[in-house]
Amino acid sequence: MQPSKSNTAHRAIALVDVNNFYVSCERVFNPKLRNKPVVVLSNNDGCAVARSNEVKALGVPMGAPWFKFKDLAKQHGIIAYSSNYALYADMSNRVMSILRQFSPDQEVYSIDESFLDLTSFQRRDLVKYGQLIRSSVLKGTGLPVCVGIASTKTLAKLANHCAKKRPEYNSVCNFNSMSDSQLDQLLSEIDIGEIWGVGRKRAPKLKQLGFNTVLDLKRANPEILRQNFSVVMEKTIRELNGIVCIELEEVTPDKQQILSSRSFGTPVTDIHGLSESISLYVSRAAEKLRRQQSYAGSLYVYIRTSPFRDKDPQYSNGMTIKLPSPTDSTPKLVSIALWGLKQIYHPGYNYAKAGIMLGELVPASGIQTDLFSTMQPNPKSERLMKAMDLINRKMGKESIKMASEGFKHPWKMKQENKSPCYTTNWDELLKVD
DNA sequence: ATCACGGTTTGCA
């Protein structure tokens, strides 16, 4: 007889997550930042989106508006970086391809997280295997990761949480190697808000009903909780009990919508500035659209003032435009978006943000070609789009663009302290001192 | 009642 193992572990799912990802990327290329308090700010240097442990210890919350913490930052010498997405994306790709070598079944869940199915490796010691993953990523990229292993994705997330928060696990935590009572003891020490799918809204509601720890929810009746919440809650409870309800998604499905929006560095009042920004966002979104070989059936444009400038008159509006036939052509999409902008624009406001969304996406292969339509896919325009995408890929972003995107962009987002693109741009690398 | 829809809310990284 085997010693009683609760999780008659049919499956072994690992969640590998880079610690403080953006901050760790900056540290790889600037070792002086080690052991110092470092934050990385969101676009426009608006919020703190990545914090080193030192910064967390100083009490800066995730997503904190940075202007509220500038004094604290000065006091403690916190080093603040603007986000450098080109660098992070490249580092992410390196991490993901190393992880892929440890399992044929990988789901890239986000820029810094990957699920790996390790079920077929269970004859090995998975904690050792986790340590091997960890040292390989560290050696290959310089980035520190934590590994959580369990029988479902929801539990693997929690195991990863333990790997991070509890030094005794040495960055690798395997729930499957624990006994029932050991695991339940551990789950009883974790707050319900740490559970994947339980967030800002649901945690308080659950606590009101008397569920405070992960163990409380694990023991809850899934049917009854489903009435009070949703099918998601039911799945969460079953997953906490080791029943797989959320499968590994190895092939990333095509996007159903593509969104591009930015807040402005300085407010924009006239329609020209708005038009330029909208043109730029449509171009970015259309590139993504073509990369996944889809056509858009509708386009949504919106503009709004800043709700935080509460003394300013507020205005927010958007409109959805159904396209006469699905398209992936930048100039067509731009002219439609600009037409829409004209409809919703009102002078006299300080606009803080604009954006567009491409919706009703369909695969290019299955496009409805109406013989009598005047908007048939046009070979000339297709060749032009292909050429533009190729040039922009080879020569760098925005080598060629639509004239309507403009050039000066006084509204462009604020980025006061961006690090060089160490891995993707030779010119910037040469500037490093 | 039930459905399809569109807009809104929620959660997540």
Next chain:
DNA sequence: CTAACGTGCAAACCGTGAT
């Protein structure tokens, strides 16, 4: 100097009008 608060997705949810 001052004022200053992200982005991009999916899915659930909810009100509404049509049937």
